[in-house]
Amino acid sequence: MTSLYQxxxxxxxxxxxxxxxxxxxxxxxxxxxxxxxxxxxNGEVIILEGQVYQAQSDGQVNHITDLETLLPFASVHFYKPTQALPFDAVDFTTLSDKLQAAQLRNIFSSVNFHADFSRMHVRIAPKQVPPFPSLLEVATNQPEFEMANVTGTVMGYYAPEIFNGPTAAGWHLHFLSDDKTFAGHILDFSASHVTGTLQIFDEFVQHLPVQDAGFRAMALDLEGLHSGITASEGGKK
Incomplete structure (x- = not known):
């Protein structure tokens, strides 16, 4: 059994x-x-080989070594790839098409690949302080960064549409450059010389912060939830 823990x-x-x-x-x-x-x-986190990296909204990338650092939201798994990726070149809009044979529509999966990127376009959420705004409010004013001709790693998840809310339906991908100086939540990319893997999960473990008073008291606007998530993720699925 392979598990995705969120x-x-x-x-x-x-x-x-x-x-x-x-x-x-x-x-x-x-x-x-x-x-x-x-x-x-506060920024975008990517975890590779058990190491935690944070992209800050000023563009700086930090290696998080204080393991008491807190996160409100994260998805992790143990890297045990299912298969090698069947393509050498890809961009954000063609990723699902190139994996069509894997029939991912109704399952959780992850990609982890290294490549040369002629273009990498990311955004990075700026740190908020209490009282916190909604994710959608933050998303309307997020710094964006672009880099041409960068080599690095893309890591992220695909979630079925039915799970939009607990997580983001479709692809949610983060990037980290080889030199650890450029990272973020991916809005678009174009990659060549792709080497990497697809991992399929047969278990989705949803862990809730039940001891947190704010979470227990939270009230959601369910009507606008899905459209708000799509907008906050960058509008591409």
């Missing part, structure tokens, strides 16, 4: 619950690879 929900961030509720140390017990964000939506 702490918190994307709906929580839409509901203004951005307080950290799990430590990096606890999270790493459930996986050595993944993505997430820090307390106050």
């Amino acid at each position: 702490h918190g929900t994307l709906a929580m961030l839409m509901g203004k619950q951005m307080q950290g509720t799990i430590t990096a140390a606890e999270l790493l017990k459930h996986g050595d690879t993944g993505i997430g964000t820090l307390t106050g939506l």
